[in-house]
Amino acid sequence: MQVDQALQQNHPEAMAFSAAAAEGRFMVPTCGDCGKAHWYPRAFCPFCFSFDVTWEAASGRGEIYSYCNGEPAPGTNVIAYVKLAEGPTVLTHILDADPAALRIGLPVKVVLQAAKDGQYFPAFTPS
């Protein structure tokens, strides 16, 4: 799927994420100076303001930092913050979760999802 043209034009730096995700690779922006990974992605490091940031392959593993169950029914629309093994915490969606099994600290793994506009984003599912 092609990424929406307006999105491409407005966010050229984000396109490398989608290109890798389309091939099944989950990349996280990582700083060449302080070594920290961050989220949401920027072309510079929000911790030390270095512009030496590259996309590095991430493990795709993390755990739930917090979650909530939205409508229409519990478990069908679970929004969460997931703390990645690489460090940063991501605002995301939990897919295919048994609502009774959801808990803070639950291990999850990444499921790369294409949004309606073609841009990929990391969702997660219990691992």
Place this chain on the structure above:
Amino acid sequence: MMSVGMAYIAGAFEHPTRKATDISVGRLHAECAAGALADAGLSRDDVDGFFCGGDAPGGLLAMVDYLGLKPRHIDSSDIGGSSYISLVGHAAQAIAAGKCNVALITLAGRPRTEAISGFGGPPSHPTRPWEPPVNARLVDLYALCARRHMHEFGTTSEQLAWIKVAASHHAQHNPHAMLQKVVTVEDVLQSPLISDPLHRLDCCVVSDGGGALIVTRPEIAMNLGRPLVKVRGAGEALKGQDGGAVDLTYSGAAFSGPAAFADAGVTPADIQYASIYDSFTITVLMQLEDLGFCEKGQGGRFVADGQLISGIGRLPVNTDGGGLCNNHPANRGGMTKVIEAVRQLRGEAHPAVQVKDCKLALAHGTGGWLGSRHGSATVILERE
């Protein structure tokens, strides 16, 4: 800081409408401005400073022209619903610096009529590729905070419900309040889950309306014959996701609160009445902790058993019924927070909720999204 004691809130007006189908947003701003000016005993042509937030249609350029103002000082720093609290501080600082004498702050909007929702940012918003696809609603970004608070500190849904119960006890005395019925903890817990753990009654109302304030210099305030409400201290802060080092256990009030208390030279124990932004019950609980009314993690105990009800509890909060029951005009609750604090300090709150001999009050707001990016603003007001 310069704002201390150099400016007074001389006029305050809350528009009585809660559904403004036949009134444009611009006209609501004008009616609120007229109401606040009349309350102060001033006229439009006395205004030489104008302050507004992101709700003002067309921004400063349109509003100043539309209202026919001739300001020599302007400010439209927008931090969502907390803007009008921070703008009180900005106005006080501008007055202290000699930049204006009579500052007008307006707010108005019609979210109830217009049913506004969805991602409001521009296409260039830095989070556009990453967050809109997740489809988190506003309420979800508060529910995430509530869940984490429960996990870290053992806070319960019952404790959160007490915040709504207190608001409803106050709202029963407010003839303009959207929800005037007293509710119980059980009512809150039995209302539908909107974003588990938050129920429908943990959420504020959606209302049309607005409000306005007049801030002025001491020499002018003292000649108006109105009770003197001094801007004693102000603080503001922004909190975000910190590059992914997310910590949902506290809000920007942890910074704006201490700044305002230091500015005013008082402590939380001195505050007799507090207007605390109540977009959702969890917002109140976290802000009370962060402002220092109780220790971090003790907010649940602090608010339970009616402790926020005027005349009963340890800290009367939102005696107009707040956003939870009274009014949340333009989805921005900061303006009404200041207005009710002014009523309390003037002794003009409803007798059933009026704090006896109220001399020191605080108004605090959170604008934006508690769980991702928000503004925080605190003002401390004193009756002279």
